[in-house]
């Protein structure tokens with residue numbers, strides 16, 4: 001049986017088989033009075049209502065809905081989160097507001113390391129409950145697919161505990177979940193003066209092969225930053241991960257221009273994230289290598305840092321995606337509508353570019369574009385109904401999500 005959704009004003013990027021870059025990123029298709037025929041959660045037909053309903057045998061339908069001309073966009077894809085954590089760090093936010101730098105808190109044993117202690121102290125059930133609650137909050141705000149990283153474990157047992165919880169979120173919520181192993185999120189206290197050995201013996205020699213054998217993570221990510229992992233250490237880790245069959249990502253040039261974006265280009269990682277301090281040369285090299293820039297404007301907001309050069313990156317031909325970076329430290333935000341507004345207002349993306357950045361390019365950044373990220377025949381019927389005439393409302397109606405209804409695989413889920 002099929003479902004017919006009609007009388008919708010549909011806005012969607014169009015998938016040309018690769019992430020949209022340069023002027024292509026702003027190309028959005030608009031169907032003024034559109035309809036979607038859905039079978040088994042997939043879009044069978046989409047287009048002008050007249051076309052979609054021509055010759056349609058309505059007795060084949062199990063459901064039909066008139067959306068009254070409402071604005072519909074693809075479900076948001078959030079390609080960078082640290083949503084799996086046990087405890088908030090509101091106290092640290094206060095310290096940062098008082099002037100203590102983010103990396104200094106980590107250096108003193110707080111930050112990511114305090115989240116490691118919290119994961120250690122939580123039962124798997126507790127960790128699952130906090131993670132699920134945030135995932136459902138993201139869903140209510142229009143996110144239908146989400147990447148979630150481990151990285152608050154830093155030992156094999158705790159990383160597996162996190163990845164198990166992340167797997168459960170994919171089974172026990174309507175969201176599509178993409179799991180990333182991020183054992184290289186910080187150097188654990190016990191390896192403080194031996195980061196090289198931690199990378200070579202523990203991460204590469206032990207954790208990566210065991211995580212791979214369990215098939216519990218798809219991507220490998222590393223925090224390449226001054227005082228965390230160097231470019232050389234990150235290179236060794238990502239090369240080894242690639243050789244073992246992981247897809248790769250890198251937290252690059254978030255605070256200092258260490259050359260992480262250059263490494264992303266050199267290794268052609270699927271994406272590089274943050275890039276607040278990345279140099280023009282390295283960003284252009286990323287564009288040439290096809291590495292996607294995943295920008296996290298709510299982190300700049302929360303760290304009170306200058307925003308990444310989103311406008312310039314698009315002009316330089318780098319495909320741009322955006323993500324929330326939801327985590328308890330640098331950015332406690334699971335709202336894609338919020339980052340959509342920041343992208344438009346503070347990084348000078350156009351509304352059309354921001355829509356591509358939060359849907360199709362975001363799907364490419366986690367290797368899901370074949371299934372989702374745009375509303376086209378053959379892809380999943382994951383979509384969001386907005387309170388507004390066009391996607392502009394996402395930036396215009398500040399402080400509101402503008403998200404009225406959320407559909408996953410053709411089912412209303414929020």
Ligand SMILES: N=CN[C@@H](CCC(=O)O)C(=O)O
Pocket residue numbers: 082111112115223251254299325327328329330331
């Ligand atoms: N910068 C590194 N990792 C996270 C923050 C993690 C944390 O502070 O807990 C980020 O992407 O912002």
Ligand SMILES: [Zn+2]
Pocket residue numbers: 080081082251325
């Ligand atoms: Zn991150």
